[in-house]
Amino acid sequence: MPRIAVRGAGLHYEEHGAGPETVVFAHGLLWSGRLFDRQIEALAPRYRCVTFDFRGHGRSEVTADGYDMDSLAADAAGLIEALGCAPCHFVGLSMGGFVGMRLAIRQPRLLRSLILLETSADPEPEASRRKYHWMNLAARWIGLGTLAKPVMRIIFGRKFLGDPARAALREQCRRELASSDRTGIIRAVTGVIDRQGIYEQLERIATPTLILVGDQDLATPPARSERIHARIAGSRLRVLPGAGHTSTIEEPVAVNAAIADFLAGLH
Numbered sequence: 001m002p003r004i005a006v007r008g009a010g011l012h013y014e015e016h017g018a019g020p021e022t023v024v025f026a027h028g029l030l031w032s033g034r035l036f037d038r039q040i041e042a043l044a045p046r047y048r049c050v051t052f053d054f055r056g057h058g059r060s061e062v063t064a065d066g067y068d069m070d071s072l073a074a075d076a077a078g079l080i081e082a083l084g085c086a087p088c089h090f091v092g093l094s095m096g097g098f099v100g101m102r103l104a105i106r107q108p109r110l111l112r113s114l115i116l117l118e119t120s121a122d123p124e125p126e127a128s129r130r131k132y133h134w135m136n137l138a139a140r141w142i143g144l145g146t147l148a149k150p151v152m153r154i155i156f157g158r159k160f161l162g163d164p165a166r167a168a169l170r171e172q173c174r175r176e177l178a179s180s181d182r183t184g185i186i187r188a189v190t191g192v193i194d195r196q197g198i199y200e201q202l203e204r205i206a207t208p209t210l211i212l213v214g215d216q217d218l219a220t221p222p223a224r225s226e227r228i229h230a231r232i233a234g235s236r237l238r239v240l241p242g243a244g245h246t247s248t249i250e251e252p253v254a255v256n257a258a259i260a261d262f263l264a265g266l267h
Contacts, residue, residue, distance in 0.1 A: 006078040012059035013052035017044030022085040025051045026076060026096030029192050030177055032058025038252035052079055056184025067191030073102035080110050087112040089263060093248060094118050095192055104205045113208045113266055115259060118217050118245045120224040121199040132193045136186050148178040157216030157244025202231035209235040210262040214243025
């Protein structure tokens, strides 16, 4: 199990492929690098692909602190440098997108391109803050297993949730969510809901940027991606039909095609 020590945390990471350019994948809250299995499968024949688990997630260490977005961005930067990935194509979904935007603003030398999926540059809305705070309290007292199904109604779209052919995949996702480390997730959720907005800083991003969002995304609706697109000069925006907040699982073919087309256009 490969681990690397970054800023006092042992971070699990995986590498696939061996192309001349590196794609680094940063997952969303509650998930792990497994969120990008289908993207790795598609891109590894041409690129070196690196996934990692943020602290408190997956197989990475649960630390006492370091879950705010600035700290997670510093973790990602440390990993990119330690593994010799720079300049990389950085793919960030939701929380991973929060991190990717901060890297593009503050350490652009690390990035060749930025791909944002289902994310936001704004602070967490107050209504969502209250809801996630309640869920954190519930996780503390009753565990994550009971919350997995309600959470899935937020992070997946109607199409995926109602598709009989994907019942087994939904159950696999439910089990992964339920198996997360309770302490790590509680700390990570707090970091997400307390994050500061960076919308006013987006105009500093000069890195080529692709923005993808599902048209059924409830957690970060398409309007938030439109705001990012309007603020980053030269960025591209694609709305993915039938996808919710987790398009890499829900609509992998569309996501893979959009990423491959974008990367090919950079040469």
